Amino acid sequence: MKAIIYRDNGAPDVLRLVERDLPEPGPGELRVRVAVSGVNPTDWQARSGNAHPKQFPEVTPHLDGAGTIDAVGEGIDRSRVGERVWLFMAAAGRPTGTAAEFTVVPAELAVPLPDEAGFDVGASLGVPALTAHRALTVAEDGPRRLRPGALDGKVVLAAGGAGAVGHAVIQLARWAGATVVSTVSGPEKARLATAAGAHHVVNYREGDPAAEIRAFAPGGVDIVAEVALGANLALDLAVLRTRGTISTYANDGGAPVDLNVLQNMVLNTRLQFLVLYTAGPEARAAAVEDVAAAVRDGALPVGEEHGLPLVRFPLDRTADAHRAVEGGTVGKVLVDVTS
Numbered sequence: 001m002k003a004i005i006y007r008d009n010g011a012p013d014v015l016r017l018v019e020r021d022l023p024e025p026g027p028g029e030l031r032v033r034v035a036v037s038g039v040n041p042t043d044w045q046a047r048s049g050n051a052h053p054k055q056f057p058e059v060t061p062h063l064d065g066a067g068t069i070d071a072v073g074e075g076i077d078r079s080r081v082g083e084r085v086w087l088f089m090a091a092a093g094r095p096t097g098t099a100a101e102f103t104v105v106p107a108e109l110a111v112p113l114p115d116e117a118g119f120d121v122g123a124s125l126g127v128p129a130l131t132a133h134r135a136l137t138v139a140e141d142g143p144r145r146l147r148p149g150a151l152d153g154k155v156v157l158a159a160g161g162a163g164a165v166g167h168a169v170i171q172l173a174r175w176a177g178a179t180v181v182s183t184v185s186g187p188e189k190a191r192l193a194t195a196a197g198a199h200h201v202v203n204y205r206e207g208d209p210a211a212e213i214r215a216f217a218p219g220g221v222d223i224v225a226e227v228a229l230g231a232n233l234a235l236d237l238a239v240l241r242t243r244g245t246i247s248t249y250a251n252d253g254g255a256p257v258d259l260n261v262l263q264n265m266v267l268n269t270r271l272q273f274l275v276l277y278t279a280g281p282e283a284r285a286a287a288v289e290d291v292a293a294a295v296r297d298g299a300l301p302v303g304e305e306h307g308l309p310l311v312r313f314p315l316d317r318t319a320d321a322h323r324a325v326e327g328g329t330v331g332k333v334l335v336d337v338t339s
Helices: 041-048 119-123 126-136 164-175 187-196 209-216 229-239 261-267 281-296 315-326
Strands: 002-005 016-019 029-039 064-072 084-087 102-106 110-112 155-159 179-184 200-203 221-226 240-248 270-273 310-314 332-336
Touching: 002 315, 016 315, 029 084, 029 119, 029 315, 041 315, 064 119, 064 126, 084 119, 110 281, 126 164, 126 221, 126 240, 126 281, 155 164, 155 229, 164 179, 164 187, 164 221, 164 281, 179 187, 179 209, 187 200, 200 209, 209 229, 221 229, 229 240, 229 261, 240 261, 310 315, 315 332
Parallel strands: 155 179, 155 221, 179 200, 221 240, 240 270, 310 332
Antiparallel strands: 002 016, 029 064, 029 102, 029 332, 064 084, 084 110
16 A cells, blocks of 8 residues: 655655555454545644654654545454544554555544545544534533534634634534634635634734624623634633633744733633643543534535635645645645545
8 A cells, every 4th residue: 555654753855655565453443445634733743743752663644534444353343344434643642644545543533424524524524623622612611512502602712713623613613502703814714714604703913803802792702712822812811701711722823921810810711721632532532422413414514615725635745735734724734545
């Protein structure tokens, strides 16, 4: 089979296309013929060595993907062979991710994908959708699970609604009944956030964004899903309601976080940092179940018309796919594995 590998951390040029033997699933595992592999910032960070040192002599990257189960190991129901699935955390603590024609994963990391949902949808879930679920379920007085109606009466602010996680926050929050506000940097990203389902979109570079958000949410925002905490914290606190939650999953731009302790004490702010790897098995399992339900309801479509442009590369150009993600390409970067 064809696979992308790297043996040393470094720039995208360390990625190589090679031939490898077909992997065999062990007990509790299954093998998936990968159709589409999703690329996330954490993938290039792992390749570069920024996230953590390389754990294995040779690594096939990418956590997320979608395809069809073609073999199962001992203890797995053989009726799963032929099942369409989406994959998450495939390369977490393992040397073989989804940037290959076949990959082997523990069975619980392969989630059934409805026939009406394409492989592009499946490959775009994983890290973005599960992170978005976590961001929406950590509020002190909010739900721990998402379903239609779970966020009725709540106001959610999706910072950076044109990004992959922000896009999933908008879609999941709207599916769960929230009023969704999104902040963006310009008209094109405003169009994408609106297409994703945001009720209100605010350009944070113009006018008085806090006043504009307060006009939509006079009682304040319940949950902020934050992608650039250092840059946006002042705005977040200006619109957050008392006992509101800021769920931060990134600090894009790297601006330092200047925390006014007294201001946050008075607000009783909950500042929740999150990353999928250490969220814990119960939180991840709940997120998988709820995201799967949202997919079945057709609530997580992708593509430009749904607010998330797809930027595609063939397997032999995976290095270019990494460059696109590192360069801040707007949309979801996908690698077409099965042509």
